[in-house]
Amino acid sequence: MPAARISSLKGERTMENMTVSEAAHARSVYQTKKQSGIVHRLRRDLYKNRIIYFMALPVIAYYIIFQYIPMYGASIAFKDFSPMKGIWGSTWVGMQHFTEFFNDVYFGRILTNTLLISIYNIIFGFPAPIILALLLNEVRKNDVFKRFVQSVTYLPHFISVLVLCGLIVDFTARNGIINDLLAFMGLERITMLLEPGLFRTIYVSSNIWQEVGWGSIIYLAALAGIDQDLYEAATIDGAGRFKQMLHVTLPGIMPTIIILFILRMGSMMNVGFDKIFLLYNPVTYETSDVISTYVYRKGILEANYSFSAAVGLFNSVINFVLLVATNKISKKVNETSLW
């Protein structure tokens, strides 16, 4: 069978009713077939589907121009980059910037902060939309209420980070709403953004507040795909609502959860720069200074382009390793994976 037909067939099926593991299977079949007489097949395929390939061109060009060509610039991480000499003209210095970074007094701190903020974000932030989706799923009769909650929870997603941080600054200020509440309960007022111990809490909880509704949409979609017959069968077997959720609903959306989790792991080291940048100050550096803010200060403010490129590259490598590792583990444990 020509490869193109398989791929188009695959496309149709994934849309409708194919589970992710089936898709992976189909892909591996496609790959083994591809290996025989590849040049010949490719030529025939190119000719046969030339219109489709033509239509794909802009996208491919986009990736080449904006994603791959700039990668050559990452080479400045190994150079002593001077803007006027250009990337080629600058002299090679090998691993100097990496050594410098690993020996930096702040290396341990920013790495720990980056990891901790990410881990907290995953531990608390990742399950939140799932829980919300499951809860909403249990609301079966009152459709108006369900939609209302959905709208209210996903609206904050559309607030720009800048505005959001403005809100956070106001809410956490000494005369802000949270402190009013604390004072009402007889506690002392504190300027929360000047407390290193509170930074992660503020960061993670505001993240959850902003993203929980939006994140739950994808799970609600997955929930809609669960076969209603399964619930009926479970009821007959005597499962209550909680048991149904545990044994029908959760396994039903498990593949979605896993895929999203793998993707999430891949960007684990990328803590949102803008939000931290807008909320941190020297007093909270201890808990808030992360790799991206450090790169900004070093690279953009102090013009150490090469050094910050090296730090950025280091960050990307860790991300990549995490992504591959999570994918591998998940493939072993769940037989669900990205590739």
Next chain:
Amino acid sequence: MKGKLGMVSALSLSVVLLASVLTGCTSNATKQTSTSEKNEASLSSIPLPIVNKPITLKMFVPMDAKVAATMKNYNEIAVFKELEKRTGIHIEFIHPASMDGAAIKEQFNLMVASGDLPDLIYYNWINDYNGGPNKAIKDGVILPLNDLVDKYSPNLKAFMNSDPKANKQLRTDDGTIYVYPEAQSPNQYAKVNPNPNPAFQTFGWQIRQDWLEKLNLKSPETIDDWYEVLKAFKTKNPSGSGKNDEIPLAPKGAGDLQNWVRAWGINYGFYHDGDKVKYGPYTPEYKDALTTLAKWYKEGLIDPDFGITDAKQFDTKVMGNRAGSWTGSTSGTFGRFVQLMKAKDPSVKLSGTVPPYVKGTKSYNFNVDEIKVASGGGVAISAKSKYAKEAAMWLDYGYSPEGSLLNTFGIEGESYKMVNGSPQLLPEITNNPKGLSIDEALSKYSRGSGGLAFVMTPEIWQQRMALPEQQQIIGLWKAGSYDRTMPPGVTPTIEESTKMASIISAVNTYRDEIFSKMIMGQVPISEFDNYMSKLKGMGIEDAIKIQQAAYDRYMAR
């Protein structure tokens, strides 16, 4: 998900992308100008118009807040329209999006990384360019100006020749000239101002005089006096609000509070004690300063939000009748508050105090006593400019008598008139019908409030600081000794400068962090020795050595 990928790499890569797209040839434009003009003799004055066919030069310059109050671009200022008429050169201004120091650096560095440089760049080449002015020249960002000044800038040359101190401040150790500076001429100043010591005092301590009077207190001098005063502000409700909501000491951000260490005879950075260069936050006196400030903080004398107070919040606190004392500039902070608060409530009285000191020691003032040229700042000519010669002439015009007058006072008949041969600001400026402050109104016509390259016409100083309160605080601030201030223009070598930048960047991050934390009590003062050894580990002593060597070379110039 996708959007979150690669924020860090996006940052570094965007720099790279810009660079890769825009790395043009590091062409011979500079050589061309210098060779083709070799035969021309040096100019003795700037011919007007400078060019017969109009040309456009681009200039990168951060916008002054006083201009931004009413305008969006420097081309709206009358002086640049007039200059264009006279010289035939149009300037296209590139302003960073914000006046914030970090934003200016950010835009400058991105601009340099892109390789797309404007003809003229206003920047602080000593403090803000990694490696200093000589590195900027070596990197091919800006031109060494010695030849250009020699040939095409007769007025700047004359200014430098007439004033050996200015000549010294304007050059690096090897004699290189790198900018057209914002300059003051003390000799001329002395001729028109009654005060023989031209103290360009622009920064110092400010206090609610009416509160002091209400509580029957005299203006505080020593740190002990200050404690009494702040305590009284805190407990005796001088604002009369009935709520005890006064903030006795209201700094605009941590940076403002850092100035207080000066009371212990140290600077929050480098200074010199005799011939010895020291780093304030690495001295035993610093511990005393932190101990006292921490005590004040604990007793509620310092605004607990000082670490995150921005300009707007600061204004609200002062204007809202809650702040008792603060530090700031003569016009931007003090003059503005005097005008605004008096308009609201005529009984409000503001004043200054002498720079505070510890009883039994000397009062130190870390302002520069006489600025000949602004420290390291000024307009450089980009190494990529096709019009280096024209730029040199255009800039030099600001150092000629007519150019200086135009740049400082604006347009005759519109912003000033001549009275007995000396320029006087018109009521349009001094008593603006729209309620603008003098500096804001003046900014519509000239750059007389500072921030560009020309020599100031000295009469402006007295007239800008027209409020009697301003004259008074300038007198008070001058009471401090200038002995310990680093002179402007101390330049480490390229290697020293690069090394120092990396040490100081780590040190300053830690210093700022610990400063606020010790004052807020998050880190106990007993940790001070630990802090000192950590600074040592970061290489602070090497940085002091570098600064010492640079200072010695400067003094030997």
